[in-house]
Each structure stands twice: as C-alpha cells, then as structure tokens.
Amino acid sequence: MKIINALKKKISGRMSSEEYSAYLRGKGATIGKTTVFIDPKQTHVDEQAAFLISIGDYCTITAGVTILAHDYSFSVLNNTYGIMPQNHRQTKIGNNVFVGRGATILMGAEIGDNCIIGAGAVVSGKVPDNTVWAGNPAKQISTLDAFKEKRAKYYEDGAITLAKGIITRLGRKPTYEEMGAYIGLFAPRTEEFRKYFEALSKRYETVADNVWNMEKKYIDLDDFLEKNHLV
Structure with missing residues (x-):
C-alpha cells in the first residue's frame, strides 16, 4: 500500500523530495x-534498474534531469538482426554534486565528488572530482577552484543585481531575508541579526557560519544600497 500511495503521489506531482528518495530507495537505488530532488515530478530516474544507481550525500538534482542505468537501443538490433543484446551499467553520482536543469546522466556514467553538471549536459564516462562539466556531449569546462574564483569575483555584482531588481520592479527596498546569502556583505554580526544567517541553514548546517565569517564590506543593508547608488 505504501508503494502504491507513493506512486500515486509521484504521478500527481505531490511527492516531496524526501518521499521520492524513499520511493527510489524502495526500488534499490x-x-x-541531504540529497534533494528539486522537482520530483519532472525528474526521471531509471526505475527499471534503480538498483544500479547510486547518488551520494549533499547532491542537488534539479528539474528535468534524467538518470539512466540501461537503454532500449537494442530494439533496433532486434528488428534488424533478430538479436536482443540488452545493456545495463552502474551509474554513480558522488557527494556534493549539482546537476543542472534538463541534464542527462547516461548509463555507466561515474561522476566524482564536488562536481557541477551544467543545464542540458549529456554525461557519459568518468567525471573527475572537483570539476565543472557542460554541453552535449558533456566536456570539462572548468576546475572547481577556477569556478570558485569566478563566482567570488561576481558575488557582489549579484547582490547589486538582486537589490536593484527588487527596488525597480517592486518599488521598495529589499529586506535582509530577500537578500539571502548576500547578507554576508553587509549584515551586522550581532545576535539580533543572527536569525537571518540561521535561516540560510535549512539544508546545510554550515551555511550560516560560512556566510557569517565572510568579509563584511558595508555597515548594514542601507549602507550597501546607498554606496551602490541604489536608493
């Protein structure tokens, strides 16, 4: 009955990430x-061979992702040559991996730890630890270290873009909550403001401390807005 109810939820789109994970585990995956399926309704994990699929800790699987452990291309050989050479392979995703929207992880793929797979990528073969991959077929486009430096460089620009969007489109100043992890730039490091940092740790316990320990460049949110000519 539990499996039937889980299947009904999956079909209706009401299944949560936790329920979908439990459903896949029940099939052997x-x-x-702390691995999260952002939109289980739009995620396609090979249920026929789920027992050949392994996804590590702290992974993020976004909407539209497909993860396979077999294929059906042998049907062409069946119709042409009268043979049925089925093919199954283990598919492994390591720890702390982000899989972007619409990516396809083909059977036999082995993705290492601390990897980023770009949206729409088609991944086969081995993906080394600490790398960033994109494209069809997927190729390495960066190391994780280089990606970190690039994102850090544009971190403040992202905060300005977000704040400007709220001010321009909503006609008011952003709140600390709306600024998310950007609060590391300007939120006072006092107990009064600690709650804003703690709110960032709903999934990862380390986020609050990591953002708290960032270099603070402004007195507060108002100072950030004024010095960047946003108000």
Whole structure:
C-alpha cells in the first residue's frame, strides 16, 4: 500500500523530495543524506534498474534531469538482426554534486565528488572530482577552484543585481531575508541579526557560519544600497 500511495503521489506531482528518495530507495537505488530532488515530478530516474544507481550525500538534482542505468537501443538490433543484446551499467553520482536543469546522466556514467553538471549536459564516462562539466556531449569546462574564483569575483555584482531588481520592479527596498546569502556583505554580526544567517541553514548546517565569517564590506543593508547608488 505504501508503494502504491507513493506512486500515486509521484504521478500527481505531490511527492516531496524526501518521499521520492524513499520511493527510489524502495526500488534499490542508493540516495545519500541531504540529497534533494528539486522537482520530483519532472525528474526521471531509471526505475527499471534503480538498483544500479547510486547518488551520494549533499547532491542537488534539479528539474528535468534524467538518470539512466540501461537503454532500449537494442530494439533496433532486434528488428534488424533478430538479436536482443540488452545493456545495463552502474551509474554513480558522488557527494556534493549539482546537476543542472534538463541534464542527462547516461548509463555507466561515474561522476566524482564536488562536481557541477551544467543545464542540458549529456554525461557519459568518468567525471573527475572537483570539476565543472557542460554541453552535449558533456566536456570539462572548468576546475572547481577556477569556478570558485569566478563566482567570488561576481558575488557582489549579484547582490547589486538582486537589490536593484527588487527596488525597480517592486518599488521598495529589499529586506535582509530577500537578500539571502548576500547578507554576508553587509549584515551586522550581532545576535539580533543572527536569525537571518540561521535561516540560510535549512539544508546545510554550515551555511550560516560560512556566510557569517565572510568579509563584511558595508555597515548594514542601507549602507550597501546607498554606496551602490541604489536608493
């Protein structure tokens, strides 16, 4: 009955990430702790061979992702040559991996730890630890270290873009909550403001401390807005 109810939820789109993970585990898949399926309704994990699929801890699987452990291309050989050479392979995704929207992880793929797979990528073969991949077929486009430096460089620009969008489109100043992880730039490091940092740790316990320990460049949110000529 539990499996039937889980299947009904999956079909209706009401299944949560936790429920979908439990459903896949029930079919033999390995799903690590704190791994999240952003939109289970639009995620396609090979249920026929789920026991050949392993996804590590702290992974983010976004909408439209497909993860396979077999294919059906042998049907062409069946119709042409009268043979049925089925093919199954283990598919592994390591720890702390982000899989972008619409990516396809083909059977036999082995993605290492701390990897980023870009939206729409088609991944096969081995993906080394600490790398960033994109494209069809997917190729390495960066190391994780280089990606970190690039994102850090534009971190403040992202904060300005977000704040400007709220001011321009909503006609008011942004709140600390709306600024998300950008608050590391300007939020006072006092107990009064600690709650805003703690709110960032709904999934990862380390986020609050990591943002808290960032270099603070402004007195507060108003100072950030004024010095960037947003108000």
